[in-house]
Amino acid sequence: MRKLLLLFLFTGMAATAQQNLTLKQATSGQYQEFAPKSLVSPLWRKDTKAITYLSDNYASLMQRSEAGNWEETTLVTKTELATALKSKFPDETFVMQIFPYNYQWKDKSTLQLEVSGKNKMYLVLFDADKKEVKSAVAISADAKNQVLSPDGTTVAWLNDNNIMLSGKVEKTVTNDTDKGIVNGSDYTHRQEFGINKGMWWSPDSGNLLYYRKDETMVANYPLVQWDARIAETKNIKYPMAGMKSEEVTLVAYDIASGNKITLKTEGPAEQFLTCVTWSPDSKFVFVGVLNREQNHLKMNKYDAATGNFVKTLFEEKATTYVEPLHDLTFVPGHNDQFLYRTEKNGFEQLYLYNTDGKQLKSLGYLDVVVQDLLGFDANAKNAFYIGTADNGLERQLYRVELSSGKTIPLTTANGTHNAIVSTDGTLVLDSYNSTTTPNKVAITDLKSKKLTEILNAENPYKGKTVLPKMELVTVTSADGKTPLNGRLIYPANFDAGKKYPVMVYVYGGPHAQLVTNEWLGGASLFDYYMAQQGYVVFTLDNRGSDARGRDFEHVVHRNLGVNEMADQMKGVDFLKSKSFVDAERIGVYGWSFGGFMATSLMLDHSDVFKVGVAGGPVCDWKYYEVMYGERYMDTPQENPEGYAGNSLIGKAAKLKGRLLMIHGAQDPVVVQQNSMEFIQACIAAGKQVDYFLYPTHEHNVRGKDRVHLNQKIAEYFDTYLKK
Numbered sequence: 001m002r003k004l005l006l007l008f009l010f011t012g013m014a015a016t017a018q019q020n021l022t023l024k025q026a027t028s029g030q031y032q033e034f035a036p037k038s039l040v041s042p043l044w045r046k047d048t049k050a051i052t053y054l055s056d057n058y059a060s061l062m063q064r065s066e067a068g069n070w071e072e073t074t075l076v077t078k079t080e081l082a083t084a085l086k087s088k089f090p091d092e093t094f095v096m097q098i099f100p101y102n103y104q105w106k107d108k109s110t111l112q113l114e115v116s117g118k119n120k121m122y123l124v125l126f127d128a129d130k131k132e133v134k135s136a137v138a139i140s141a142d143a144k145n146q147v148l149s150p151d152g153t154t155v156a157w158l159n160d161n162n163i164m165l166s167g168k169v170e171k172t173v174t175n176d177t178d179k180g181i182v183n184g185s186d187y188t189h190r191q192e193f194g195i196n197k198g199m200w201w202s203p204d205s206g207n208l209l210y211y212r213k214d215e216t217m218v219a220n221y222p223l224v225q226w227d228a229r230i231a232e233t234k235n236i237k238y239p240m241a242g243m244k245s246e247e248v249t250l251v252a253y254d255i256a257s258g259n260k261i262t263l264k265t266e267g268p269a270e271q272f273l274t275c276v277t278w279s280p281d282s283k284f285v286f287v288g289v290l291n292r293e294q295n296h297l298k299m300n301k302y303d304a305a306t307g308n309f310v311k312t313l314f315e316e317k318a319t320t321y322v323e324p325l326h327d328l329t330f331v332p333g334h335n336d337q338f339l340y341r342t343e344k345n346g347f348e349q350l351y352l353y354n355t356d357g358k359q360l361k362s363l364g365y366l367d368v369v370v371q372d373l374l375g376f377d378a379n380a381k382n383a384f385y386i387g388t389a390d391n392g393l394e395r396q397l398y399r400v401e402l403s404s405g406k407t408i409p410l411t412t413a414n415g416t417h418n419a420i421v422s423t424d425g426t427l428v429l430d431s432y433n434s435t436t437t438p439n440k441v442a443i444t445d446l447k448s449k450k451l452t453e454i455l456n457a458e459n460p461y462k463g464k465t466v467l468p469k470m471e472l473v474t475v476t477s478a479d480g481k482t483p484l485n486g487r488l489i490y491p492a493n494f495d496a497g498k499k500y501p502v503m504v505y506v507y508g509g510p511h512a513q514l515v516t517n518e519w520l521g522g523a524s525l526f527d528y529y530m531a532q533q534g535y536v537v538f539t540l541d542n543r544g545s546d547a548r549g550r551d552f553e554h555v556v557h558r559n560l561g562v563n564e565m566a567d568q569m570k571g572v573d574f575l576k577s578k579s580f581v582d583a584e585r586i587g588v589y590g591w592s593f594g595g596f597m598a599t600s601l602m603l604d605h606s607d608v609f610k611v612g613v614a615g616g617p618v619c620d621w622k623y624y625e626v627m628y629g630e631r632y633m634d635t636p637q638e639n640p641e642g643y644a645g646n647s648l649i650g651k652a653a654k655l656k657g658r659l660l661m662i663h664g665a666q667d668p669v670v671v672q673q674n675s676m677e678f679i680q681a682c683i684a685a686g687k688q689v690d691y692f693l694y695p696t697h698e699h700n701v702r703g704k705d706r707v708h709l710n711q712k713i714a715e716y717f718d719t720y721l722k723k
Contacts (some may be wrong), residue, residue: 018466020492023714025468026359026529027707034464036519037439037457041101042429044422047108051443061111066427070443070452076111080131085124088133093118110134112148116141124436125152128362137167145198149205154255156199156208158184159636163199163210165255173208173626175251180216182239188213191291193274194325194628202282205350207304208253209276209285212262215239215246223666226695236668239626242635245270250287250425252304261307263298265289268394277298277328279355280335284310288324289361294631299340301355313357313365316344320557321631329373331402331525332380339363339383341370343550363400367405369547371395377425384421390414392547393485393517399446410446416518430453433519435472468492468531470521475574477543478566482552485515486571487520489527489537494580501585501721502575503527503537504609506601509593510553510632513546514539514691526710533714534722538575542567557631558639559706561600561620561646568601587611587721589713592670592699593618599648599659599678600601606656611721613713615662616699619648619674652681658720660690662709690716 009707025033041053050065051077063075078099086093095116102113118214121141127136135152138576143157143164153168163173163184166472182188185198188211200209221238239245247269252261265273265287274297284302289298296317299628301310316322325348328338336355341348348632349364350373370385374397378385382399390407397410397419411417415434421427428444439457444450461467473486491500505527508516516522527537541548542564544556555563575581590598595617602612618624622636636643644650650701663675675691682689692712694701701709 018464018531021529023529023711026525027710030520030525034460036160036429036433036454038459039429039441039455041103042420042431043103043105044420044429045108045425046105046423049422049424049427050503051678052096052105054101057320058101061099061103064443064454070454076126076128076131081113081115084126084131084133085122085136088136089117106152112152114146121146123148123155124470128437132262138716139164139166145184147197147199147201149201150203151205154205156184156201156210157251158198161185161289163208163253165208169255171255174212178216180214180218180699182211182213182215183251185213188273189272190247190523190625190627192631193272193275193288194327200276202243202304203277203280203365204282206255206282208255208628209278210251210253210306211273212249213246213249214248217244218246220244221668221671223668226665231435238668238671241622241624241626241629241633242637243626244625245292250276250285252285252307254693256581259289261305263287263302263307264301264309266309268292268462269410274324274385275327275332277338278304278466280330284355286313286328290322290324292626292630293634294321294323295319296702297324298355305617308681311356311357313353314359318344320554322325323631324686326373329466330699332376334380339373341373343369346551348513350385350400361402361405363402363405365398365400368398368407371547374419375423375425378423379411382425384410384420384425386417386420388547388640390517391483391485395516397430399603410481412512414517417514417620435470435519436522438519466492467528467696469494470523470528472515472517472521473574474538474569475567478563478570479543482543484540484567484570486538486574487515489521489523489524489531491534491536492532496580498580499582500534500536500580501582502538502587503530503717503721504568504575504586504588504601504647505539505594506568506588506590506597507592507594508542508544508568508590508597509560510544510556511546512593513541515541517715526713529554529710530712530714530717533718535717536575536578536581538571540568540571542571556633557643558634558642560642561596564597565600565604568597569605569608572605583608585610587613587717589613589615589717590617591615594660595670596648597660598653600646602657603654606654608658611717612657612659613662613716614659615701615709616664616667616670617675617678618670619678621646621649623671625669649677649681652678652687653685655682655685655687655689658690658716659714660692660712661705662692662694662701662712664699664701665693665695666698668698 042053052063060077061075064070078096089667098114106112109129114126115122120138124136138156139157146157155166161182165171198211215237218237218239220235222233238560250263264575270292272290277286285302299313326341331337340351348369352361372386374384398409418431431441433439441455443452469490475484531537544564576583588598595614598612598614602609621633663672
């Protein structure tokens with residue numbers, strides 16, 4: 001009787017619990033309520049066979065070790081860390097709601113952490129075994145871009161546009177009062193070319209290298225601030241395509257003497273300085289010097305003490321563009337050898353060079369595109385990396401022998417592998433997911449092949465909601481030969497005898513991939529929400545998108561949108577071949593480059609697309625910035641036909657369907673002028689268009705307001721496409 005009652009209660013609860021997603025769940029649930037269980041911030045302890053990660057409640061740092069048979073134990077709690085800090089700083093109040101998730105292992109026992117006090121931030125070195133604070137450097141709570149020196153004694157940080165040093169050395173490195181002079185910022189060259197930092201300590205901690213960006217000559221661009229009684233203007237520096245750009249130099253600051261040496265990166269003032277790397281002996285700096293045209297890269301070597309140019313190691317040229325994205329990686333124990341990543345031979349792969357500029361070995365493997373270089377084994381005989389497989393759909397772990405170039409795939413299960421390798425190269429922690437697997441985590445011994453399962457996540461939607469069917473599909477591109485990856489999500493309660501409206505979700509531009517063999521197929525929960533509302537939801541990664549190699553992407557050069565649209569229309573042909581697709585009710589939605597694509601499709605193929613939503617769209621590439629825009633389009637002066645051909649403003653008169661354009665009024669990436677000029681062109685052409693502005697948001701709508709955004713998009717499709 002009890003079993004029957006429990007069965008009744010269980011089935012009854014399941015029947016009532018499995019509802020469609022709410023808009024709030026569709027917006028944030030993918031990363032919260034419905035996130036598959038995983039390890040948070042996993043890292044191998046250096047020079048050990050132990051893995052660490054945060055506990056489920058984020059209150060402790062957990063450990064599993066080979067010596068402990070991989071059983072979970074608590075290594076350090078946030079309380080123990082707070083107690084140790086309090087003993088060193090008795091007058092400070094530490095704000096520690098969770099154990100610091102961005103910890104690093106400096107050595108096998110020392111953790112590097114950032115901890116917030118009441119009015120200061122502390123960069124801490126903590127002995128995890130002894131539960132003691134080894135050292136801590138206090139900096140301003142408002143500090144930005146803080147970087148701890150390799151010896152752990154001094155922190156370089158930004159106070160607005162100037163560099164400060166705190167700790168063993170207390171100095172003001174720069175003191176520029178003109179806000180147009182920006183020192184040490186990672187927002188140099190608008191963070192293109194893989195730039196994610198603006199300051200580099202030398203390995204011996206004796207020098208600090210930093211970007212000095214002069215943007216005084218760049219035009220001011222006004223962003224209207226609406227919260228004042230009388231609206232005010234906030235000016236940003238925005239170098240538009242074909243106009244004056246910033247001028248950047250690299251400066252080496254000697255910590256002991258205070259002397260500053262500017263590297264003699266001779267050439268035009270508006271070139272780009274990339275791939276910035278110290279030599280292991282701290283004597284030289286390597287810099288990738290890229291011309292503004294972005295078709296000629298020189299990998300140069302400079303003397304850090306004098307700033308003098310030493311030599312050009314090698315050069316890269318292209319008829320389209322060269323795009324350096326990664327610093328050099330020196331081979332441990334070999335100060336004269338480094339790995340360089342480039343797509344010069346068709347796919348971004350690894351090459352072994354010496355510091356004389358000689359290529360020692362090509363380490364590429366088939367058509368694999370390197371996604372993440374993980375490191376080396378104990379003797380630096382092999383390197384490990386995550387790379388693509390199955391036409392970019394998958395991510396697999398590979399090992400390559402540096403001397404021979406022999407490459408071995410270390411993972412084989414179809415899907416997406418996110419692996420980290422122990423410092424001796426003998427153990428792998430592999431987090432794996434696919435369209436059918438939420439998440440599996442296991443430790444593999446590469447010598448014995450023994451696998452120890454750590455976690456096997458359950459389907460987080462089970463008993464809560466039923467997600468519509470999703471399948472990965474292949475469409476042949478407009479060139480008649482290239483296979484394209486697509487994703488088709490069927491409507492809820494699918495009936496093959498019915499006809500359904502379609503929402504095409506599109507991005508289509510470089511450095512983005514929407515379709516992958518991972519959980520949910522790479523889709524957002526909003527896509528599944530729309531399918532639950534009765535739509536076919538379709539996405540296609542056209543030529544020009546990421547993870548398929550140089551030639552696949554470079555078809556966009558000087559003609560953004562042309563080949564991308566041609567491929568998207570092949571996707572439409574695929575949709576029309578399905579008996580359940582209502583060819584008279586096809587809509588399109590995209591943001592940023594996707595907003596440009598959505599509007600382009602609404603204009604160039606107005607007989608096909610009846611409804612469109614375009615967020616933050618580039619409407620004329622002459623209004624976009626130098627670094628990204630000129631890479632793909634050249635300048636308006638060099639390519640007037642290309643700029644005219646893909647201008648949405650010039651095509652406004654072709655609009656037939658219902659178009660909703662959305663923009664953030666504070667957008668510093670795709671400035672609002674784009675959509676305003678398009679709206680004005682629609683007015684002049686007598687075309688009706690819907691427009692919505694988010695007054696306080698930048699390039700995307702984030703936080704709680706994103707629910708509002710998704711509601712607006714869903715209601716727009718329901719109003720004009722679903723009926």
